[in-house]
Amino acid sequence: MPISARNSIAVGFDALRANPLRTLLSTLGVVMGVGAMVSVLSMGDGVEAFARQQIEQTTDLLGVSIEPTVNANIDGQFVRRPDIIRFRRADVEGLLEAVDGEVKHALITQGGVLVELDGAPRGFGVTGTLASEFRWSGAELIAGRAFTDADTAVVVLNERAAGVVARDSLAPAKAVGATLLMNGNPHTVIGVVRGGSGAVAPLAALVPVDDAERALPGVRAPTMVVTAEGIEVVDRIRAEVEAWMAARFGAAWKDRATVRTNQARVKQVASGMLIFKLLMGAITGVSLLVGGIGIMNVLLAAVAERTREIGIRKATGARDRDILAQFLSESVAITSAGATVGVVLGLGIAFLTAAIMRAQTKAPVEAAVTPTTILVAAGLSVLIGVGFGLYPALRASRLSPIDAIRHE
Numbered sequence: 001m002p003i004s005a006r007n008s009i010a011v012g013f014d015a016l017r018a019n020p021l022r023t024l025l026s027t028l029g030v031v032m033g034v035g036a037m038v039s040v041l042s043m044g045d046g047v048e049a050f051a052r053q054q055i056e057q058t059t060d061l062l063g064v065s066i067e068p069t070v071n072a073n074i075d076g077q078f079v080r081r082p083d084i085i086r087f088r089r090a091d092v093e094g095l096l097e098a099v100d101g102e103v104k105h106a107l108i109t110q111g112g113v114l115v116e117l118d119g120a121p122r123g124f125g126v127t128g129t130l131a132s133e134f135r136w137s138g139a140e141l142i143a144g145r146a147f148t149d150a151d152t153a154v155v156v157l158n159e160r161a162a163g164v165v166a167r168d169s170l171a172p173a174k175a176v177g178a179t180l181l182m183n184g185n186p187h188t189v190i191g192v193v194r195g196g197s198g199a200v201a202p203l204a205a206l207v208p209v210d211d212a213e214r215a216l217p218g219v220r221a222p223t224m225v226v227t228a229e230g231i232e233v234v235d236r237i238r239a240e241v242e243a244w245m246a247a248r249f250g251a252a253w254k255d256r257a258t259v260r261t262n263q264a265r266v267k268q269v270a271s272g273m274l275i276f277k278l279l280m281g282a283i284t285g286v287s288l289l290v291g292g293i294g295i296m297n298v299l300l301a302a303v304a305e306r307t308r309e310i311g312i313r314k315a316t317g318a319r320d321r322d323i324l325a326q327f328l329s330e331s332v333a334i335t336s337a338g339a340t341v342g343v344v345l346g347l348g349i350a351f352l353t354a355a356i357m358r359a360q361t362k363a364p365v366e367a368a369v370t371p372t373t374i375l376v377a378a379g380l381s382v383l384i385g386v387g388f389g390l391y392p393a394l395r396a397s398r399l400s401p402i403d404a405i406r407h408e
Contacts, residue, residue, distance in 0.1 A: 022298060022302075025298075026294055026295050026298040026334055027334050027335075027337055027338035027341070028291070028294075028338070029287070029288075029290050029291025029292070029293075029294040029295070029338070030288070030291040030292075030295070030334070030335050030338030030339060030342060030381065030384065031291075031338045031339075031341045031342045031345065032287050032291065032342070033284065033285075033287035033288035033289075033290065033291040033342065033384075034288065034338060034339045034342025034343060034346065034377050034380065034381060035341075035342040035343075035345035035346035035349065036284040036287050036346065037281065037284040037285070037287075037288065037342075037346065037376070037377060037380065038342060038343050038345075038346025038347060038350070038373055038377050039345075039346040039347070039349040039350040039353070040280040040281065040283075040284050040346075041277070041280075041281070041370075041372075041373045041376065042346065042347060042350035042351075042367045042368055042369055042370075042373055043350050043353055043354065043367055044276060044277050044280055045367075045368035045370055045373070046350075046354055046365055046366050046367045046368040047365060048273050048276075048277075048368075049366070049368055050363065050364065050365045050366075051269075051273070052230065052231070053364075061231065061234075061262050061265055061269060062227045062228045062229075062230070062231065062234060063225050063226070063227050063228075063261070063262070064225070064226050064227075064228065064234065064237050064238050064241050064259065064260070064261050065223055065224065065225045065259070065260045065261075066087070066095075066223065066224040066225075066241060066245065066257055066258075066259050066260075067223045067257060067258050067260060068084055068085040068086070068087070068221040068222075068223070068256065068257050069081060069084075069085075069255065069256050069257055069258060070084055070221055081256070083256065084221050084256075085221065085249065085256050085257055086221055086222065087107055087221075087222050087223075087224050088107075088210070089107065089130065089149060089209075089210070091107075091224065091248070092105055092107050092130070092224060094244070094248065095224060095226065095241065095244050096226075098240055098241075098243065098244040098247075099226060099237060099240050099241065099244075100236070100240060101229060101233075102229075103226045103227055103228060103229065103237065104226065104227035105130075105132065105224070105225065105226050105227070106129060106130060106132070106133055106224070106225040106226075106227075107129065107130050107209050107222050107223075107224055107225075108127060108128065108129050108133075108209065108222060108223050108224075108225060109127075109128040109129075109209060109212045109216070109220040109221070109222040109223065110125070110126065110127050110128070111125075111126055111212075111216040111217070111218070111220065112124065112125055112126065112216075113126050113182050113183055113215060113216055113217065115180050115181065115182060116181055117164065117165065118167075122164065122203060123203065124161060124182070124203045124204070124205045125202075125203065125204050125205070126182065126204075126205045126206075126207060126212070126215050126216055127204065127205070127206050127207070128206075128207050128208065128209040128210075128211065128212025128215070128216070128220065128222065129206060129207075129208075129209050130149060130208075130209055131146060131147060131148050131149045131208070133206070134146045134193070138195060139193040139194070139195055140193060140194045140195055141191055141192070141193055142159065142172070142173070142192050142193065142194050143162070143172065143173035143175075143176050143191060143192040144156070144173070144176040144189070144190050144191030144192055145190055145191050146190075146191055146193075147190060147191070147206075147207070147208050148208075149208060149210070151190075151208050151211070152208065152210075152211045152214075153185065153186060153187050153188060153211065153214065154187060154188050154189075154190045154207065154208070154211075155180060155182070155187040155188070155189055155190070155205045155206065155207050155215070156189070156190060156191040156192070156193055156205070156206045156207075157172075157175055157189055157191075157192055157193075157204070157205055157206075158192070158193055158194070158203070158204040158205075159172050159192060159193070159194050160172075160202055160203060160204075161175075161202075161203040161204055161205060162174075162175035162176075162189070162192040163175075164203060165178050165180065165189065166178070172192050173192060175189050175192060176189055176190065176191065176192065177189060180205075182205070182207075182214075182215040182216075183214065183215055183216055183217050185214045185215065187205075187207065187214075187215060193206070209222055226241065231269055231270050232270070234261055234263065235263070238259060238261050238263075241259055242259055245257060245259065288380060288384055291335075291338065291384065292335075292384040292387065292388035293388065295331055295334055295335065295384070295385070295388050295389060296388040296389070296391060296392060298334075299327060299330065299331055299388075299389055299392035299393070300391075300392045300395070302327075302330070302392070303327070303392050303395055303396045306396075307399065308405060310323060310396055310399050311399065311400075311401045311402070311405035312405060314399070314401040315401045315405060320397040320398065321397070323393070323396050323397040323399075324393045324394065324396070324397040325393075326393075326396075327389060327392055327393035327396050327397075328385070328386060328389050328390065328393045330389070331385040331386070331388065331389025331392075331393070332381075332382060332385035332386060332389065333385075334385065335381040335382070335384050335385035336378075336381050336382070336385065338381065339377050339378060339380070339381030342377065343374065343377050346377075347367070347369060350367035351367045353367070354366055354367040
């Protein structure tokens with residue numbers, strides 16, 4: 001009576017335990033291959049997380065801006081539009097309700113203005129923005145206070161501008177309380193900041209966006225900006241912004257405003273990260289192939305050594321598929337054991353490498369352990385076991401019982 005596949009698998013594991021040294025040596029290739037794969041994937045995920053953090057903090061790749069169209073081309077002449085869109089805080093609130101998820105937001109208008117200091121005009125870069133700018137931009141308040149959306153005729157200076165106003169670059173806080181004449185209107189200095197996206201001009205001043213027309217010459221049309229949480233959702237955010245614009249200003253809104261993103265650069269960054277992972281995976285995959293070839297050689301040697309055993313089993317009722325299952329189970333067992341050790345080894349190498357990188361570069365790079373990495377390691381171990389164990393298993397299953405029994 002044919003024996004069951006369960007018995008075939010049990011016999012296969014008994015054969016592995018009978019040759020522990022050969023089993024150990026055959027797993028080394030898989031251990032090194034899976035270890036290399038896991039360490040590269042873990043470090044790749046960690047470096048990707050670090051890169052994304054830097055992108056969010058230092059670039060505008062995640063931003064979606066809505067810029068009102070100020071001029072129109074009429075009969076070949078650019079003239080100022082009579083229906084310029086002027087966004088207000090209520091528009092920002094409406095847009096935030098239409099966008100799925102929490103996003104950073106801003107309402108910005110910028111320009112330059114001359115400020116008289118000691119009888120000499122100085123050029124200040126003025127940014128009209130919402131009070132939330134201080135929370136999103138990373139600006140550090142070093143003196144005074146930030147303005148609120150309800151404030152008027154107030155200004156917050158960057159550190160250098162405050163030093164000029166205070167006539168003391170070492171004590172910029174002295175500028176708090178001073179009055180600046182901007183566009184003919186007095187503005188009281190209420191705070192001093194260090195850093196932040198709105199204070200990048202050499203002499204920078206931040207004012208409430210609704211008060212920007214008093215501080216800047218000419219009529220200003222503020223730009224709305226929302227910042228996505230990640231590169232992958234920029235396209236979705238843009239689509240939601242365009243849908244809101246159509247609902248708010250009608251089907252002809254594209255003639256009155258432009259929605260801009262750095263989509264080309266966003267796609268380049270996403271493609272670069274994917275290529276990096278695929279390249280590293282391909283390189284470490286070579287190690288797995290070498291390990292698989294080693295397993296095939298060991299199993300072929302096992303088939304040659306156990307030819308008589310195979311003949312006896314087939315003569316007593318074992319089917320071809322029972323023999324096939326026995327040798328495939330041996331192969332998968334070897335690769336699974338090697339993969340388990342390889343995962344532990346790979347994670348250890350990844351965390352050690354991350355620690356060395358932090359010590360040498362001061363960059364906050366951490367190795368990332370994700371379920372995907374573990375699943376990839378497990379899947380590869382089974383795939384290598386079945387793929388490279390199939391030929392020896394087929395060779396064993398196709399042996400003639402009579403010839404196998406007579407084999408010396």
